[in-house]
Amino acid sequence: MSRLRLSGISRSFGAIQALDGVSLELAPGEVMGLMGDNGAGKSTLVKIIAGNYRPSKGEIRIDDKPVEFHRPIDAQRAGIEIVHQNLALCDHLTAASNVFLGREPMKRFGPIRVIDYDTMRSTSAGLFARLKSETRPRDVVRRMSGGQRQAVAIARTLLSEARIVLLDEPTAAISVRQVAEVLDLIRNLRDHGISVILISHRMPDVFAVADTIAVLRRGNLVAAKRAADSSPEEVTGLITGAIEYA
Numbered sequence: 001m002s003r004l005r006l007s008g009i010s011r012s013f014g015a016i017q018a019l020d021g022v023s024l025e026l027a028p029g030e031v032m033g034l035m036g037d038n039g040a041g042k043s044t045l046v047k048i049i050a051g052n053y054r055p056s057k058g059e060i061r062i063d064d065k066p067v068e069f070h071r072p073i074d075a076q077r078a079g080i081e082i083v084h085q086n087l088a089l090c091d092h093l094t095a096a097s098n099v100f101l102g103r104e105p106m107k108r109f110g111p112i113r114v115i116d117y118d119t120m121r122s123t124s125a126g127l128f129a130r131l132k133s134e135t136r137p138r139d140v141v142r143r144m145s146g147g148q149r150q151a152v153a154i155a156r157t158l159l160s161e162a163r164i165v166l167l168d169e170p171t172a173a174i175s176v177r178q179v180a181e182v183l184d185l186i187r188n189l190r191d192h193g194i195s196v197i198l199i200s201h202r203m204p205d206v207f208a209v210a211d212t213i214a215v216l217r218r219g220n221l222v223a224a225k226r227a228a229d230s231s232p233e234e235v236t237g238l239i240t241g242a243i244e245y246a
């Protein structure tokens, strides 16, 4: 059984064909590295899976059942969470507040309802522990490293029992040591049976964690294979077009 199956997904923006008939399958607990040059269609593909964009053509199946996402909340309800390229965190808020942003738990205080900060702190502490991250709930995002920011964004995806997590360039702008932290976060998601699509330009990161590798070139899927059956050289060739198809 596949957790996610895309069949013939196409999407155009005016005259630009961003995706052209992409078909992919993702198993439970599989980490897929999604690679391709700038403009290849990577972000568009994960945004379609996350309900940000609608496909012009094609079908999405979750656990072998066809789904149609009109808005991001539809995809969230199906267990899909996305961490966008820009992370979309609030710099002046704490880690706990960012984890719960827009989903704050409330408690009764006499006749009024107030935000339940205790629950936010204890739940997010539990999520950071589960991710083996040293981030503390009261830390303010502004003072965090890039790796910790990713931990906050990923902890957010775990609030809602995500079964598919989409990561758009999580290691693009962080130091080598922080990259190791983020790769550990991804292994943690996998160990909890969560399927992951990791978009990255960094070949070593992808080969370090991915079970499978998919390559997009100008909106076309030119490879989807086991990482063990490929190599950085082959993937580079597929990205540039030196290798047509694999």
Ligand SMILES: Nc1ncnc2c1ncn2[C@@H]1O[C@H](COP(=O)(O)OP(=O)(O)O)[C@@H](O)[C@H]1O
Binding pocket: 013, 016, 017, 018, 036, 037, 038, 039, 040, 041, 042, 043, 044, 045
């Ligand atoms: N909202 C949009 N409006 C118009 N064109 C877009 C939009 N989003 C993406 N595109 C175009 O679609 C193509 C694929 O973009 P994108 O999915 O962002 O690629 P990648 O993430 O691989 O760099 C590009 O030509 C890009 O300019």
Ligand SMILES: [Mg+2]
Binding pocket: 042, 043, 044, 085
């Ligand atoms: Mg992109």
